[in-house]
Structures are given as C-alpha cells and as structure tokens.
Amino acid sequence: MEKPAKVKDKPPRDEARGVRFDVAAWGLVLAAGCRAVEIFLEAQSMAGAVGQAVLVEWGSSRLGVAWSDPSKPTTGAAIARRAAAGAAVGLAVAGIVFATLAATHAATLGPAVSQVEASVLVLGFATAGIHAWRDELLLHGITLRALGGSVPALGRVVACGVTSAGAALGRSDATARTVFVALLLGMLFGALWIRDGGAWQPWAAHATFRWTIGTLLSGGLVHAQIADDTWGGGSGWLAGTAAVVALVPVSVGALVWTARRMSPRSAGVG
Numbered sequence: 001m002e003k004p005a006k007v008k009d010k011p012p013r014d015e016a017r018g019v020r021f022d023v024a025a026w027g028l029v030l031a032a033g034c035r036a037v038e039i040f041l042e043a044q045s046m047a048g049a050v051g052q053a054v055l056v057e058w059g060s061s062r063l064g065v066a067w068s069d070p071s072k073p074t075t076g077a078a079i080a081r082r083a084a085a086g087a088a089v090g091l092a093v094a095g096i097v098f099a100t101l102a103a104t105h106a107a108t109l110g111p112a113v114s115q116v117e118a119s120v121l122v123l124g125f126a127t128a129g130i131h132a133w134r135d136e137l138l139l140h141g142i143t144l145r146a147l148g149g150s151v152p153a154l155g156r157v158v159a160c161g162v163t164s165a166g167a168a169l170g171r172s173d174a175t176a177r178t179v180f181v182a183l184l185l186g187m188l189f190g191a192l193w194i195r196d197g198g199a200w201q202p203w204a205a206h207a208t209f210r211w212t213i214g215t216l217l218s219g220g221l222v223h224a225q226i227a228d229d230t231w232g233g234g235s236g237w238l239a240g241t242a243a244v245v246a247l248v249p250v251s252v253g254a255l256v257w258t259a260r261r262m263s264p265r266s267a268g269v270g
Contacts, residue, residue, distance in 0.1 A: 010250055023063050027142035030059040034138065046097040046108070046127065054265050055136040065141035069197035085194060086201035090208030092248055093188065097237060098217060100246035106232035107242075110223035124215030132206035136199055139163045153194050159189025161251070171197050173235070181238045185209075188210075191254035195261075212239040223256040 034052040041048035068074045101107035133245025140160045147156050164186025168179045185206075192202035217224050217237065226232045226240070 001192075018148070020146045020148060023142060023146040026047075026059065026063055027138065027146065030138060030142070034134065046130075048135065049127065049130045053130050056134050060137040060141055060145075063142060063145055063202055065137055065145050065199070067199040067203075072197070078171045081211060082205040084198040086196070086204030086206075087208040088194065089188075089201075090205035090210075091212060093205070093247070096204045096250060097213060097243055097246045101226070101232065101237065101242045104231065105236070106227045106240060108227070110215075110224045110225065112222050113219065115116075116221060116248035121215060121220050124220055125211045126200055128214060129190065129207040129212035130205075132203050132210060135164075135167070136193075136206055139167055140193055140202065141199055144190070144193055154255065154259050157190040157194060157255060159188050160193070161185075161187035164189075175239065176234065177241060177244055178239055181243050181247060184197055184244070184247040187251045188247075188254045191258050194258055219263045 033055050037051045039054060041051060068079065076225065098107070098130055102109065134188050143159050143163050144156055147159060151159070162181040165179050167181040169176070189202040189206055193207055194198070212226060213267065214237075216222075224237075226234055226237065228234035229240070230247035231241050233243065
C-alpha cells in the first residue's frame with residue numbers, strides 16, 4: 001500500500017507576499033525621524049545618537065526585525081557566543097584595514113599612549129555600539145525584513161550594501177571612496193545578518209570594527225597619522241583608496257560565502 005504523499009508546509013506569509021513595500025516605507029519614515037533627532041540634538045551628539053537608536057529599536061521591533069530568530073530557542077550563552085563571533089570578525093576586518101594602510105605607508109603609527117585611560121576606551125565602545133545599533137537595525141535589519149524570502153540571499157546582502165552606501169551619500173563629507181567603503185562594509189554586515197539570523201553578530205562586528213579604528217587606533221592605545229593624499233584619505237581610516245583595497249577582498253569573500261552556503265530561498269530575517 002502506497003504511503004500518502006507528505007503535504008509540504010506552506011511558505012511563510014512574508015515570502016508568499018513578496019517584497020514588503022510597507023516595511024520599506026516605514027524604514028524611510030524612521031530614517032527621516034533619525035535625521036530630525038540629529039538636527040534637534042545637534043549640539044549633543046551622544047544624546048542624539050541614543051535618541052536615534054531608541055527610535056530605530058522601537059520602530060524596527062514593530063516591523064518584525066528581531067535580534068534573534070523568534071522561531072528558534074535561544075539562551076544568554078548562545079547570544080554571547082554569537083556576539084563574540086561577530087566581535088572577532090570586526091576585529092579581524094579592522095586589522096586588515098590597519099595592516100593595509102600601515103604596509104603601504106598610508107598610515108604612520110606614533111608612539112603608544114603613555115597611560116591608557118579606561119574611561120576613553122569605555123566611552124569609545126559605547127559610542128561605537130550605539131551607532132552600530134542604530135545603523136544595523138535601520139540600514140540592514142529593515143532592508144532584510146522588507147525583502148523577506150522573496151529575494152535570494154545574495155541579492156539581500158547586496159541590498160544591505162546599497163542602503164549603507166545611500167546613507168553615506170547623504171553625509172556632508174561624502175566622497176566616492178567613502179561611499180564605496182560603506183557599500184563594501186554594508187555587504188559584509190548583511191552577510192552576517194544572513195548567517196546569524198538576527199542582529200547580534202552583525203552588531204558586534206560593526207561595533208568592534210568602529211571601536212578599533214575610531215578609538216584604539218586613533219588615540220586610545222596608539223596615535224596614527226593618516227597620509228593626506230588620495231591613497232590614505234587624510235580625514236580618517238576609511239577615507240582613502242587604501243581602505244577600498246583592503247575591504248574589497250573581505251566583501252567579495254562575504255558574497256562568495258553567501259552564494260555557496262545559503263540556499264536561494266533561505267528564510268528572511270526577523
């Protein structure tokens with residue numbers, strides 16, 4: 001006697017509905033809200049960053065963006081492991097940028113600081129963590145939620161790069177190189193969203209990366225002088241061609257990993 005054929009599970013509602021333009025629209029509303037907070041608290045940058053992060057957390061959670069996959073049980077230990085893995089990625093990528101700039105004389109290291117101040121390191125990490133919190137949820141979490149499972153994983157990763165580049169393009173100090181660097185980093189963090197199924201890993205990677213180049217290598221542990229030319233960038237670790245050269249293989253690796261390891265219809269984030 002033949003066994004009855006198994007009935008396939010119905011696809012998730014978001015995948016069946018395709019791209020969620022309503023989620024994308026609310027993402028634009030939240031972006032406008034962040035801009036309003038930035039203008040209102042222009043003289044208090046830290047307070048403005050906190051306000052933006054809280055606004056994005058409130059809005060993204062109502063759109064279904066999750067720090068952990070709600071369909072899978074999670075524990076504090078599991079979250080710590082995911083965050084630690086992300087932090088290791090962020091530290092490694094910052095090391096690649098540092099090594100590239102130092103090896104090509106785009107950055108010249110001065111002497112180590114005579115006395116490391118814990119308050120500077122803590123404040124630097126808090127600042128990096130808050131900015132990463134805002135950017136990961138707004139630029140990547142909502143993007144992935146809007147695309148759902150209707151777009152292959154590789155396309156979703158590229159979309160994260162595009163939203164990051166768009167945000168960088170809106171800055172007053174934007175250049176072609178800083179926008180391209182944002183694109184490359186956005187694809188890296190987008191790949192971590194796909195891998196992790198939530199925000200913990202990309203947030204930790206983003207925060208650690210920003211903290212390393214923005215605090216540890218910029219006066220927290222050592223002082224660095226960036227060459228004031230096209231190769232170095234002059235205005236920061238990520239402003240020159242050297243940073244682009246350092247990050248291209250990292251982002252290409254993230255794309256290759258996504259293409260090889262993830263199925264085209266892997267579940268959407270959140």
